[in-house]
Amino acid sequence: MRKHFQRIKPVWAGLVMTCVALFGADLMAAEASGRERLNFDEGWLFLKGDPKGGAQPGFDDSAWRRVDLPHDWSIEGPFDKDNPSGPSGGYLPCGTGWYRKVFHVPEGDEGRRIFIDFDGIHMNGEVWINGHLLGKRPYGYLGFGFDLTEHLDFGKENLLAVRVDNSLQPASRWYTGSGIYRHVWLTSTDLLRVERWGTRVTTPKVAKERADVVIQTAVVNGHEEGRGFELVQTVIDAEGTARGSVSSSVELSAGERREISQQLVLKHPRLWSPDAPNLYQVRTELRQGERLIDRYVSPLGVREVKFDPDRGVILNGEGIIMRGVCNHHDLGPLGAALWDDALERRLLMLKEMGCNAIRTAHNPSSPELLHLCDKLGFLVVNETFDEWRRGWAFEDGKLVSSKSNKGKAKYGYNRLFDDWAERDLTDHIKRDRNHPSVIMWSVGNEVPEAQKHGELDTLKWLKALCHDLDPSRPMTVGCNFIAGANESGFAGLLDLVGYNGGGGSCFQYEEDHERFPERFIYASEVPHSLQTRGEYRTRSRYREPEHQPAHLTEEEVFPETHPRYESSYDNAGVRISSRDSWRLTRDLPFVGGEFRWTGFDYLGESGGWPRVIGNFGIIDICNFPKDTYYFYQSQWTDEPMVHLLPHWTWPGKEGVEIPVWCYSNCDSVELFLNGESLGRREFTADQDMHLQWMVPYQAGELKAVAVKDGKEVAVSRTTTAAEPSRMNLSADRSVLSFEDRQLSYVTIRIEDEHGNFVPKAAVSVGLQVEGPGRLVGVGSGDPLSHEDFQGSTVTSFNGLALAIVAATGESGEIILRASAEGMATEQVRIAVEEPSAPSELSAADRVLDNR
Structure with a gap:
């Protein structure tokens, strides 16, 4: 088929190259009469709007924009307080859009079956071939496909048209993106x-x-x-x-x-x-x-998983604690559009932190996530639904659910559940059931049906469907208000019981283990702690004040912190801190593990204008780690490490006592200020998983030296900075492969004249790309920023900004230049590899698997 599909170039190969590395290149080549699966991402035309006749071959699309998939038009903005997506959708636009693509099918392919497969369209994707409507799929998170054969013109050009309707908002509790945001495949088979x-x-x-x-x-x-x-x-x-x-x-x-x-x-x-x-x-x-x-x-993947009510998860005969995170699907400045390279970056950061488990909150992931979890080694709680039919309501100050309160989102999945839940769950399990990373199916998240007035028949039906489609894995639900789920009998029907933090469920592990000794318990969504990178408060702040920890100081040391930013001391959250939550999980052998909310900051679920980002992540949306990242690293890894917080640039606070915290996995840490020891602290069994010194502020260098087995093994430094003077640009990848759809993440670091990082710098940076490259995203991680993610200007937030660069297809050298008022222009050079000859079929064009 390759010579007949000249418009299909090897534009996507990340997963294919993974397959080659794992199984050998010879297995990727299909024999002439076998199945062929071609990437179909390149060369579409797009229009945001809803023109009449957009599905017809004779329609004039000459003014439409050319795009390559995956594509998310919502991330293009702009942010607007009046956008109907509201805080759930990050105040970004949605609406309706159309995609069209012309392709040629050879006469020699008559007698074969030709299929189109979409890995994800958000949402309400309708597909036509040559003006014939093939069908519609409302749910945006599951792949679907159609047999094109009966409507193809063999030997001629054919038109594929797709309408995407994401206009009814809010349709979710978080940012979804809009468009054909995952990969598309054309498959040819024998009858x-x-x-x-x-x-x-x-x-x-x-x-x-x-x-x-x-x-x-x-x-x-x-x-x-x-x-x-x-x-x-x-x-x-x-x-x-x-x-x-x-x-x-x-x-x-x-x-x-x-x-x-x-x-x-x-x-x-x-x-x-x-x-x-x-x-x-x-x-x-x-x-x-x-x-x-x-x-x-x-x-x-050959493995044996057992879920023991007393011992937790037993993998291949040995106990393992799930050290997990929940994640939404967006990729920060890239939006919902899937870049495999960006997704793998995120997973590698989590792996380096010691994470070994992912919960796909709260919807089916891309197929690529599962392939990467197989490859890198993550246990996966694979979730299908965030809601069933009902939403939450309160009466007389008490939480209830009722049929009159439909859904968590006004135009959410509750409207689809009765008609589509069976098919969506069936397709989800069939798609993913061969992945060794998947260890359980989650059929819901905090569904009101779990409570006293719940719908147990719905749960029984979903459970039976799971067991029929995949008897090898258990079924679960992430339950908040676990007391109600216990009372209704809902929790007792689950194979495994997920405890979300809501309603104080995270404080009931021991009581419920005693009451229900046969129950397997794991923390499916705990803790919900909040942090804004580089921001601090010494007065604790929780959404549920009754669970709020003690203040670090009697008077607030950092009153200048913006009220919509959160503290990085692990003293801001909902009901339990990262440290207290992990202590429970670590010390209670019957708790199978925990999945904290969340691994990364995410778009939407912002809590209200002007904030547009959910600030729960341990890593911000630009992949910059927050202080809590290093807390988990200290608990989940063995390689010696030490981390100090806060930064040490506090002009005007001379003499004020600042709580200095340290995370480390070593035996002890000694703290130095300007070379003078402030004492050594040792970790003990009953300490709080961090060390603290109260240090009167003076400018200079704060240094922590970690000791293990009597040897100095790790050092962390933070130095007082002067005024911003220059930019430091560093690219995490200096050579790009266009065929592998690789990205280069360029960090813009603001420094003083001595090269010290300026932790509060807000510098407007203009970006310009020369050569065979383009900017595909910029950002700073600031939850209050409304700058365009697709623009060429970005303002650093607390000293950092990000530019994401992709190749355009030609070989050569990309030059990214950054300029800012009062600073010298800086640049970084990125080489682009020579692409393969377009007339040859490379492994990038084919992938043979069961996605």
């Missing part, structure tokens, strides 16, 4: 083929010596007569070596669909875990003699 998401691979028995691999395969015969074939299935290891194979002779009558079960033994398997994410693949082939009819590849 005899493996069904979409047609394999289910399980390992019911796992031991050191062997693993039993059971493969159930749905095969469809689309021919008008019967067909016989050989079903051959092979387990391939990471080096590309066949480790086991099984085959059967099968006969299917015309139009028949059948599920076929086969089993093989994998000897001495390499087990999958977060510390050793060993991967295999199952290669399914339909063959007639030497002829390959279809080839379909599924991921396989």
Whole structure:
């Protein structure tokens, strides 16, 4: 097919290159008569608006904008207090948009089936081919596809048109983005083929010596007569070596669909875990003699997971605590548009922090997230719904739910649940059930149906559906107000019970373990602590004051902190601090782990204008870590580290006692101010997981020296800065591959004349790109900033700003220049690799898996 799809270039290859690295390049090449799966992201036309006739081939689209997918038009802004998305959607615009693409199908492909697959359209995606309506999918988080074959003009140009309607707002409790925001694929198969998401691979028995691999395969015969074939299935290891194979002779009558079960033994398997994410693949082939009819590849990770009510999670025979985060799907300045490279960056940052688990809050993720979690080693709580039919309401100051209070968001999923929940959950489980990273299915988050006046029949129905589609994994729900879920019987129907913090659920672990000894308990959304990078208060501030910790000082040391910013001392939040929450999880052996809210700041759920960002993350939206990142690193990793807070530039506070905190995983830390020791502090079993000194402020250098086993192993310094004098630009990637759709994240750091970081600097920076590159996002992490994420100007927030650069397709050198008033212009150079010849089919054009 490649020579006939000249408009499809190798523009996306990150995941494919991962597959090549894992399984060998020879496995990526499809034989001529087998399945082909082509990336279909490039060369679309887009219009924001709702013109009549946009689906018809003769429609004039000459004025439409050319875009490459994935694409999110909402992130283009502008922010506006009056945008109907409101605080939930970050005050960004939504509306309706259209996409069109013309492509050519060769006459030689007659007799094959041609499918279009969308990994995600938000929302209400309607698809036409050559003016024929194929269908609609309302839910924006699940992929869907259509068979194009009957409406294609073989040997001629064909028009694919997509209408996206995200106009009814608010449609969610967080920022969703608008558009075709995930990848699109064109797939060509024989009429005899493996069904979409047609394999289910399980390992019911796992031991050191062997693993039993059971493969159930749905095969469809689309021919008008019967067909016989050989079903051959092979387990391939990471080096590309066949480790086991099984085959059967099968006969299917015309139009028949059948599920076929086969089993093989994998000897001495390499087990999958977060510390050793060993991967295999199952290669399914339909063959007639030497002829390959279809080839379909599924991921396989061999692991055994048990959920013990007393011991927590047992993975491959050993206890493991889930050290997790919840994350929404946006990528900060990039919006909801999926850049695989940006997503992998985020996961690597979490891995470096010691995180080993992800909860996909509160919707199905992109397929790429699951592939990356398989590859990097993350346990995944895979969540489908944020809401069912009901929302929250209060009567006489008490929380209730009622049918008259429909949904959490005015135009949210509650309007779709009765018509679409079964299909959406079914597709979600079929899509993701072969990923070793997925360890449980979550069918809801804080649903009012869990409470006293709940709907247990709905839960029973969803539970039965989960067990039918995937008997190998348990079902769960993230429950707030757990007392109500206990009383209604809701919690007792769950396989695993997720405790969200709401309603004080995070304080009921011990009581409920005693009352319900057979219950497996884990913290599905705890803690909800708040931090704004580089901002501090010594007076604690909680949304629920009854849980508020003690103030650090009698009088506020930092009264200048903006009221809409939050303190980075871990003394701002909802009901429990990061330290107190982790202490419970760490010290109670029956708690399986915790998923804090959240790993990264996210767009929307802002709490009201002028704030546009949810400020719960331990990393801000520009990937700059906050102080709490280092708290988790001190608890979740072994590599010696030490971190000091706050910064040490406080002019006008001379002599004022400032609480100096230190996070470390070492035995003790000694603090120095301008070379003079302020004493050594030791970590003890009952201490608060941080060290503190009260230090009268004076300008200079504050230094922490960490000691482990009697040796100095780590140092943290913070130095008083003078006025902003210059910019320091650093690119995290100095060479880009356009084919791999790589990005370079350029950090703009504001310094004084001596090179010291200026922690409160707010400098307006103009950006200019020369050469074969473009700016795809800028930002600062400031929750109150309304600057355009897609602009060429950014104001540093607390000394830092970010520019994200992508290649445009040609080789050469990109130069990013940054200028600011009163400062010398700075630049960074980024090389772009030579692209492959467009006439050749590279691995970037094909990916064979069951997404």
